[in-house]
Amino acid sequence: MALLKATLSVLTRRRWAGLANIPRTGGAIVVAGHVSEFDPLVVARFVYAADRWPRFLAKSSLFERSGLLGAFMRTTGHIPVARGTATASQALDRAVEGLRKGDLVIIYPEGGIPASGEPGPRKGKTGAARLFLATGAPVVPVVSWGPQWVLNPRVGGLRTDVTVLAGPPLDLAKWAGAEPGDGNLREITETIMSALYDLLEEAKEPPADRSPPRCVKC
Numbered sequence: 001m002a003l004l005k006a007t008l009s010v011l012t013r014r015r016w017a018g019l020a021n022i023p024r025t026g027g028a029i030v031v032a033g034h035v036s037e038f039d040p041l042v043v044a045r046f047v048y049a050a051d052r053w054p055r056f057l058a059k060s061s062l063f064e065r066s067g068l069l070g071a072f073m074r075t076t077g078h079i080p081v082a083r084g085t086a087t088a089s090q091a092l093d094r095a096v097e098g099l100r101k102g103d104l105v106i107i108y109p110e111g112g113i114p115a116s117g118e119p120g121p122r123k124g125k126t127g128a129a130r131l132f133l134a135t136g137a138p139v140v141p142v143v144s145w146g147p148q149w150v151l152n153p154r155v156g157g158l159r160t161d162v163t164v165l166a167g168p169p170l171d172l173a174k175w176a177g178a179e180p181g182d183g184n185l186r187e188i189t190e191t192i193m194s195a196l197y198d199l200l201e202e203a204k205e206p207p208a209d210r211s212p213p214r215c216v217k218c
Contacts, residue, residue: 008045009057015160018142018166022050027099027137030054030106030166031128033196036148038156043106043142046164052104056083057091057127079105089141094132096217099135107131109192122193127187132181138169141195163203170195 008014022028031044040056047054060080063073072078079098083090095105109124128178146162170191178184 008041011031011159012146012162014042014045015065015161015163016046016049017048017164018168021140021168022047022052023104023140024051024171025102025196026038027102027135028052028104028106029099029128029131029135029137029139030137031109031141031192031196032106033141033143033200034110034122036150037040038145038150039147040106042147042162042164046127047104047106051078051164053107055079055098055103055120057095057105057107059083061215077103084112085194086112092127092134095131096134099131099137105131109189109196123174123177124189124193126185128155129185131182132172132188133175135179139192140169140170141167141192141199143196143200143203145200165199165203167199169197214218 022030030043030047032039040058044054044056056078058073058078058081060082063078063080065073079091079094082088084121095107099105107128109128110122111125114122128139129136142163142164144162145176146160150160152160173190175184175188188218
């Protein structure tokens with residue numbers, strides 16, 4: 001994490017808001033918006049500043065890479081997802097187990113970054129809804145804006161402004177204890193996606209009142 005902090009300090013100027021919405025203890029599900037391959041580093045840094053260790057649900061190919069990234073993913077508690085295979089559901093089982101033990105799990109409902117252009121409304125996957133129905137853990141939306149421009153020479157300058165916003169835990173009480181049927185999964189997922197895109201529009205606004213939080217691990 002020290003290396004990550006140093007790297008982001010060089011490459012980005014962070015603008016954070018809503019850090020207090022990250023639960024300090026207990027199992028929690030962070031549903032994150034995905035704008036670039038760089039934003040997991042930014043979101044991890046944000047969550048760590050709330051004194052939580054992030055556990056990502058991430059594509060299994062990242063764990064299979066040689067070098068530092070593969071070794072890091074394999075040894076730090078993240079959860080591989082074998083997309084499009086019969087064993088993909090095992091990742092959710094591991095996430096449920098972690099949530100019940102008090103872990104903070106990060107999942108990307110969009111499943112990937114936009115194919116082209118700016119992020120727009122997309123149909124979310126139901127993994128986060130399944131985790132909520134299985135555990136009742138709070139679901140916190142987090143978005144970032146700016147990671148897609150890091151190391152982009154067209155933006156200019158070495159350090160890129162990066163905004164990270166966390167909203168309050170979503171009100172999913174009406175589905176507490178419900179069965180994971182198609183209707184419930186779809187409605188919860190639509191609620192999650194709506195919250196993410198509303199928060200993303202806020203993140204795009206000029207960040208005049210956002211500044212680095214005061215915290216021990218910042």
